[in-house]
Amino acid sequence: MDYSDTADRISLKVKAKGHEADTVKIEGKLRRLVEEFGVPPAEAERTVMNELAREFSLNGLGTAAGEEKSLNALMAGEWATVEAKVVSLTSAPSSAIAQSGILADSSGAIRFVVWAKANAPLLEHGKWYRFESAVVDEYRGSANLKIHSGTVIKEISRDTVLIPEVTPIADLTPGIGSVRAKVIQEWDTTHDRMLQSGLLGDETGTVKFVIWKEEGKERLVPGMVYTLYYAIVDEYSGRYSLNLNTATVIPEEGDIPVSSGDTRFSGALVHIAPGSGLIKRCPVEGCNRVLSRQNYCPVHEIQPGFIYDLRIKGWLDDGMVTKEILVQREVTGQLTGISMEQAKELAENNPLGMDEVFLRIRDLILGRYLSCSGREIDSRILVNSCEFLTFNPEETASLLNRAGGAS
């Protein structure tokens, strides 16, 4: 590892105060701390700086506490001094944490935690503080400010009004984000502690949101537009999700255009998977799993009171990529001309049973060109509209030109 940059930085600071500093000596000290004693580089820099500061009786060298920085300039792994406003406080998830929430200044916002062991004064929502010697680290992919026992906290008076910048949904990155969006879907909650989850949309895209049960938290109204300041943008397996527990929620008047979030994909249907056609689903509330031939649900065992459903699972292929498509009941009916009722009748009056429905659907659509649109999740499209593509003689002319033009 190279310590010369760090050593230069330290010596420059010392020289700025009118003292001589031996860069080689500083470098040696850094090397010793890091390589022999396993001290993290940032901590080693601080230690050496402090030592020199004591030697020359210097004050306010800065590095000891970390330089004063604006929030958007903070990097994980460094010490920092910031002046920021507490814009959100959330209930601490663990007894090791006294307080957690979000700090903001005019440059941006950052999550913070105050360790219980820090014995820090209780921060108040809406007040400005100066934090000296806090540590920036990384938590779930974004910067997080840790307030520990060595952090000096002073309340300061500022009357700057902070108006966070609203980010288009398509441009969100992990960390803190503010959006103006419409509640376009409300989903069933999947957890006891969850108050509400669903989908938010603006012109640029859609994003999942979640609100956890907490005192004072209210549900959003589907169809309403909100400005949401300081939400936490989390990332789970490549997709973003907004945690609104930290957010300031401001209902807005009127409506905004919303991207449907749909993908359109055209190609040939090259495979129809088993489990297409008429299927039976588990009738237990909230289960809805597909039953085996013996009406067996993997969770609720034998279910003679099954519910019929009609769908197509298959692969659509444009010659360059292949995407899995899942066509729901209505669209399957439109595409094949076989309704749920007809499918049931076919299955009940035919020696092949449900297989007959599968075979008929296969013969009607396999190997055909389709154009499907719907929401894409993990390269699988949940198709909500679909049509056959047909031969277009006009394309022949332009392709003839292409083939003949350059020869």
Added chain:
Amino acid sequence: MAGPARGTFPRRDFEREPARRVFAAELRESRIHFREGEDEKSPTYILLPTGERCNRIFLVGTLTEKKKQGEQNLFYRARVVDPTGTFFIMAGSYQPEAMQQIARIDPPAFVAVVGKPNVYETPDGAVLISVRCESVTAVDKNTRDRWVLDCAKATLDRIDALGTTPDGQRAVEEYRTDPALFRKLVYEALSQLSL
């Protein structure tokens, strides 16, 4: 959403091989076949003269002949004709679905075929390409015509990109591909469509 790579893990650990569109006359010229990786289950590819590897193809043409062969291990061989030539397709007991489909279709009929091309060398040194079918479905003329356009476009795209990819360079070296020849092939295929 195009998130950063960190924290993402693919739900599927393989991607399905796309079905390439290729005219019979081009497929017939293919010689080079290879396996990607050491594993027994690694996919095998043939390299098309226009510079793309393919593991699977999609074709639509006219089923002109079919023949049942074998006794214990029954299988079907059939010929499917497109505007440029003939595809030799087969389906055996390892492709029961495709075999049953062929059994039910009487030639002549338009069929859509999804399958994997294989290169065989006969003892006297001739090379044969046969397509092992995954599915064979009877379709209408409109679908066949649409496929000719689709295949023409795909072939032209490959010709335009010839030599720009590692596979494309290899095709140029090994086949000495003449782009003009394949443009002519596409032109003639398209000319047979009713305008």
